[in-house]
Amino acid sequence: MRWSPLEIVRLTFGNDVDAEALAKDLFMSTIWLDLNKGLITEAQAKQRYQSEKALSDSEVERFFYYVKHTQLLMYGSVELLKRIKAAGYNVFALTDNVVEIVEFLKATYDFWPLFEGAAVSAELGLLKPQPEIYQSLLETHQLLAQETVFLDDMPYNVEGARAVGLAAIQFKHAEQPPLAG
Numbered sequence: 786m787r788w789s790p791l792e793i794v795r796l797t798f799g800n801d802v803d804a805e806a807l808a809k810d811l812f813m814s815t816i817w818l819d820l821n822k823g824l825i826t827e828a829q830a831k832q833r834y835q836s837e838k839a840l841s842d843s844e845v846e847r848f849f850y851y852v853k854h855t856q857l858l859m860y861g862s863v864e865l866l867k868r869i870k871a872a873g874y875n876v877f878a879l880t881d882n883v884v885e886i887v888e889f890l891k892a893t894y895d896f897w898p899l900f901e902g903a904a905v906s907a908e909l910g911l912l913k914p915q916p917e918i919y920q921s922l923l924e925t926h927q928l929l930a931q932e933t934v935f936l937d938d939m940p941y942n943v944e945g946a947r948a949v950g951l952a953a954i955q956f957k958h959a960e961q962p963p964l965a966g
Contacts, residue, residue: 914945
């Protein structure tokens with residue numbers, strides 16, 4: 786899935802804001818981190834954004850609308866999952882994500898059933914690149930690190946996976962070697 790904090794901020798607040806600073810303030814805040822860890826619900830996060838960040842009700846509603854609706858499939862990613870599965874491999878999801886966003890993605894896209902299982906940060910109280918989130922996926926699904934390949938678009942998550950013994954590839958697009966069909 787494509788994740789674009791700057792686009793979310795611009796769509797929510799317009800182009801006359803310092804999008805980088807505001808994105809950092811909103812998405813690196815304890816509010817967002819608590820939401821991603823499943824410590825609070827989306828409704829509680831909305832209340833906290835209003836009280837702690839002085840966002841209006843309409844700003845908060847727009848913000849969460851765009852958080853969900855800007856998440857688009859990366860070109861070729863579903864076909865890549867299908868190619869991996871057709872080659873005889875199991876595919877699991879490991880995502881830093883919010884319960885309500887995962888529900889939205891499951892209702893909007895049909896790729897979720899391609900996964901044999903998933904580790905969702907909000908269900909585990911952990912975030913990538915914490916070693917425990919990778920270990921949780923391995924232990925829950927009885928996977929061996931040395932037999933597991935991890936794909937992620939963020940370099941620090943790739944390094945986190947490597948630190949626990951996973952082979953890891955930074956995902957840029959579905960046609961990149963060694964992912965190309």
